[in-house]
Amino acid sequence: MLAEIASALGAIRTGSDIARDMASADSLDEVQGKAADLFGAIAEIQQQLAAMQIAYTSLLGERDALDREVAAMKLATLDRQRYSLHALPLGGLVYRFKATNGRADVAHDLCVHCYDLGTKSVLQPNGTHLVCPTCKLRLRAKGEASPAAKRGGVCLWSV
Numbered sequence: 001m002l003a004e005i006a007s008a009l010g011a012i013r014t015g016s017d018i019a020r021d022m023a024s025a026d027s028l029d030e031v032q033g034k035a036a037d038l039f040g041a042i043a044e045i046q047q048q049l050a051a052m053q054i055a056y057t058s059l060l061g062e063r064d065a066l067d068r069e070v071a072a073m074k075l076a077t078l079d080r081q082r083y084s085l086h087a088l089p090l091g092g093l094v095y096r097f098k099a100t101n102g103r104a105d106v107a108h109d110l111c112v113h114c115y116d117l118g119t120k121s122v123l124q125p126n127g128t129h130l131v132c133p134t135c136k137l138r139l140r141a142k143g144e145a146s147p148a149a150k151r152g153g154v155c156l157w158s159v
């Protein structure tokens with residue numbers, strides 16, 4: 001968009017110079033001779049302004065998309081702060097939900113692999129294992145499965 005602005009300013013300067021020459025012209029023929037140049041400069045200004053309008057509209061769209069992305073990332077960051085890395089007694093790491101007062105969420109564990117890829121995937125109990133429904137990772141968790149791992153599902157973080 002800076003190139004369009006520079007071009008428009010150049011065309012305005014050219015038009016201004018032509019108008020100044022026309023104002024100081026000695027004859028009608030000389031004025032008429034400059035008129036075509038002035039129309040050309042004005043057409044150039046219009047073309048550059050139209051290009052700037054298109055570029056500006058595009059930038060507004062990009063800004064709005066980035067605003068939405070930042071808002072989603074802030075929410076995802078807040079959500080991620082609700083989990084901490086936890087070692088299962090039989091091996092394997094999970095991100096365990098940190099219970100907080102006043103929250104109705106059920107305790108659950110997340111798959112570390114999916115978590116690091118930006119996917120919030122709640123591990124599900126399957127016999128003596130916890131299984132990730134997204135990447136199918138299996139962790140031995142006999143007797144240590146979070147009681148609430150029986151519930152939950154998969155949702156995507158936006159990061």
Ligand SMILES: [Zn+2]
Pocket residue numbers: 111112113114115121132133134135136137
């Ligand atoms: Zn996973």
